[in-house]
Amino acid sequence: MDEFTISQLINPEFYINLQIAGHSIGIYVVLFIVFAETGLFAGFFLPGDSLLFLSGIYSTALMEEVLPIESDFLNVALLATLVALSGILGNSFGYWFGKKSGNYLYNVKDNFIYKKKYLYESKVFFERHGGRAIIFARFLPVVRTFAPIIAGIVHMDIKKFMLYNVISSFLWATTLIFAGHYLQVWLLNDYGIDLKHYIEYIILFLVLVTTLPVILKLVKSKGGKKEVDNVDQA
Template sequence: MSGDLKSFVEAIGLVGVYIVTFSESGLLVGFFLPGDSLLFTAGFLASPAIGLFKIWPLVLGAWIAAVLGDNVGYEFGKRAGKSLFKREKSLFFNPSNVLKAQAFYDKHGGKAITLARFIPVVRTFAPIVAGIGHMDHKRFTFFNFIGGTVWVWGMTWAGYFLGKIIPEDKIDHYLLPIVFGIILLSVLPPLYHLYKENKKAWYQKLSDKLVVWFKYKI
């Protein structure tokens, strides 16, 4: 077992997993927390070969924490979220994160609450943006329930069943590459979005230069 991962999860325990899941789902300071890899690793550690946790308390507790976290984010956005657009950049807050979540929400509508679960940073700010936009609470709850269920249950049970398949003496060999793969998949969407934005800006800049050049030549 990877010493660092095992030590970290052992140190925070079930309550720590709940707190991290809750914080990343709806608190502004939670955007940097490793929700995907943490849930997967916790599920892995709950497998019979390791047995650090009981799987059902882990799954149910993390699921409740995720759903409640999004609700807290929604209520915060509804009551005080507009002030975020006026806040300056700091160590724990970047206005661009709110704008990214806003753009994601505008593009996907209510289903953004479900899809955002699988996109770091956006999943923290999406419920806040939904609150700012006064999204119907019943509709928000519906998408929040689906997203929280698929995300938490999918990540933890994937780790759990993989832990059952991998031989105990091979755990060290497989866990770190798998967790690294999950982290990589988690950051690919925002990296792709950043690439598209930069590419679009580059083409726009090139287009502007060509227009100026042709005007000069003509």
């Protein structure tokens, strides 16, 4: 067994191939991570989009642990459904936590795990986009962790929240898992390219793509703040 390193905690392939006593538990770890990243404020650092994309690539191995199906499509569809259900449960828990905790989180001091700025950024994002923020947030790291919590804090209508919760979770899971699986199938069958040999590049690409909107938003907000400061000084 390879020596464990802290860096493995942000490597989705580590979770997918995780074994205990010779038995693979990847599918259960994937489902828990999806729940944690979409419902527990301490789970914002966990891999989300890259984990789902890689789950699509490793879908056959993952589903063999639960219910092996000969049909390739049904195999991937069941995996996406399980992931979507975990995302729904995660967001539901986040909503409940936000509703119960109220303004408590705004009074918690920053620490290694919790940063208050993430809460404020998610609140602004949520207020700007309303219910659609639940859908948009699924595809944005960090924001997807805090969006359901904010929805609970502002007491968003539970029926409206659950509608967006279900739609966003299935959209997120099916898009990334099916994309990962069928891109792997296409490249392997037509060009002999196995994406499993390029996992590091895939992770890097997905991290850049998913974090770029957040980075641009931060740069834009800082630029706007600087302009305001210059006007005040003038």
